[in-house]
Amino acid sequence: MNDDIVLTVIGKLLIPFILLFALYVQFHGDFGPGGGFQAGVLFAAGIILYALTNGTDAAMRLVPPKLLAPLAALGVLIYGGVGVATMLRGGHFLNYSVLAHDAVHGQHYGILLIELGVGVTVAAVMLLIFFAFMSREG
Amino acid sequence: MLLTFLVMTAIAVVRVQSLFAVVILSGIYSLTTAGIFIILDAVDVAFTEAAVAAGVSTMLMLGTLALTGHKQAPPKHAPVLPLTVVILTGIVLLWGTADMPRFGDPEAPVHRHVAPRYIEDSPTEIGVPNMVTSVLASYRGFDTLGETIVVFTAGVGVIALLGIGRRRRGPARNANRGDDRRSGNEHE
Amino acid sequence: MDWIGQYNYYVVFFLMMTGFYVVVAHGNLVKKIVGLNIFQTSVFLLYISMGKVKDGTAPILLEGEAIYSNPLPHVLILTAIVVSVATTALGLALVVRIKEAYGTVEEDEIREQEEDA
Numbered sequence: 001m002n003d004d005i006v007l008t009v010i011g012k013l014l015i016p017f018i019l020l021f022a023l024y025v026q027f028h029g030d031f032g033p034g035g036g037f038q039a040g041v042l043f044a045a046g047i048i049l050y051a052l053t054n055g056t057d058a059a060m061r062l063v064p065p066k067l068l069a070p071l072a073a074l075g076v077l078i079y080g081g082v083g084v085a086t087m088l089r090g091g092h093f094l095n096y097s098v099l100a101h102d103a104v105h106g107q108h109y110g111i112l113l114i115e116l117g118v119g120v121t122v123a124a125v126m127l128l129i130f131f132a133f134m135s136r137e138g
Numbered sequence: 139m140l141l142t143f144l145v146m147t148a149i150a151v152v153r154v155q156s157l158f159a160v161v162i163l164s165g166i167y168s169l170t171t172a173g174i175f176i177i178l179d180a181v182d183v184a185f186t187e188a189a190v191a192a193g194v195s196t197m198l199m200l201g202t203l204a205l206t207g208h209k210q211a212p213p214k215h216a217p218v219l220p221l222t223v224v225i226l227t228g229i230v231l232l233w234g235t236a237d238m239p240r241f242g243d244p245e246a247p248v249h250r251h252v253a254p255r256y257i258e259d260s261p262t263e264i265g266v267p268n269m270v271t272s273v274l275a276s277y278r279g280f281d282t283l284g285e286t287i288v289v290f291t292a293g294v295g296v297i298a299l300l301g302i303g304r305r306r307r308g309p310a311r312n313a314n315r316g317d318d319r320r321s322g323n324e325h326e
Numbered sequence: 327m328d329w330i331g332q333y334n335y336y337v338v339f340f341l342m343m344t345g346f347y348v349v350v351a352h353g354n355l356v357k358k359i360v361g362l363n364i365f366q367t368s369v370f371l372l373y374i375s376m377g378k379v380k381d382g383t384a385p386i387l388l389e390g391e392a393i394y395s396n397p398l399p400h401v402l403i404l405t406a407i408v409v410s411v412a413t414t415a416l417g418l419a420l421v422v423r424i425k426e427a428y429g430t431v432e433e434d435e436i437r438e439q440e441e442d443a
Contacts, residue, residue, distance in 0.1 A: 032386065035268075072293055121290055145340060161360065210353075256397060295416050
């Protein structure tokens with residue numbers, strides 16, 4: 001009983017900061033170390049901490065697996081969609097310079113969008129793998 | 139030095155009998171490698187290695203150990219042939235280090251052809267301070283697309299193998315295996 | 327040739343051979359996957375060591391003149407780390423299914439079951 005209280009309290013203190021840090025790393029990947037992959041893994045780690053302290057059923061109610069599988073596909077779709085959008089605007093596949101009025105701004109938009117796609121896919125897939133391992137009873 | 143600590147951890151993984159200790163040692167190994175990456179000026183790589191290899195990978199191995207058990211069987215015969223192959227390969231590789239350029243040499247071939255162009259043109263063409271992100275997302279964007287698809291495929295593969303949702307599966311059911319054997323023999 | 331300057335590479339090749347030995351000589355499937363992880367991480371160390379420039383700094387733009395370490399190996403290894411965790415996850419899922427099908431994860435016992443049946 002004592003162990004559960006300590007774990008629950010620490011979890012409640014830490015999990016919001018972990019999720020916030022994941023969002024920070026995602027959007028500041030341009031200015032310091034970071035980017036899509038690290039942010040996705042950090043986000044998944046926050047939800048896994050919640051699952052370890054409150055039980056896998058509670059975590060599955062919070063983030064239902066039926067939502068995660070389309071989210072993983074959505075991330076790859078965003079990435080490919082940016083490539084197709086650049087082709088529709090007249091450039092080559094994944095040539096971000098044609099996305100805005102100015103080449104440098106176009107590059108910024110392109111990098112932001114694809115890092116978002118990568119982060120969403122990595123977070124969803126890490127959570128899906130965790131839930132798959134936790135669903136098996138030995 | 140950290141590299142010596144890494145070597146000791148790897149030797150411990152070979153010698154230790156309990157699987158739980160082996161998994162924790164592999165987590166320590168990955169975290170030490172992340173520290174070495176920081177010393178070698180690779181901050182993005184250190185971040186990813188610490189989060190992914192020391193976090194997610196260790197957690198997955200512990201989850202597998204919960205399903206498969208902590209014990210490993212003691213070795214049945216002396217590993218003479220693997221040891222010989224490993225030592226021979228090691229000697230060949232060490233002989234190859236004679237041709238490698240000096241560690242940290244700015245004139246090495248790896249710093250010659252493409253990398254100076256990336257370092258010089260990235261501030262003006264892309265305008266993003268983090269050069270690793272600019273190379274990853276813009277100059278080598280196709281590789282990152284492939285990598286995202288690999289991660290997605292791994293997720294699809296794990297769901298196809300294990301599935302999600304509360305399910306009860308016991309250890310091997312021998313009756314079912316017997317049926318498989320018989321139907322296999324009929325095909326021959 | 328500079329013997330002490332190449333210490334990084336000696337350590338890398340020793341770790342590579344250790345990982346190789348664990349994969350080949352040990353029978354437990356989970357330990358084989360741990361050995362594979364050791365092998366992969368030593369290869370990452372090799373590439374990052376090759377990318378380091380003497381007196382360089384991390385490849386993030388600073389004000390003024392600076393020597394940067396080569397960002398190209400960093401990008402390749404970033405991809406390789408994510409691929410390595412993907413293969414580890416799939417390998418472990420296969421190990422769980424093998425355990426359910428054969429009742430054991432020792433390579434010798436699985437081979438005995440296959441030869442007896």
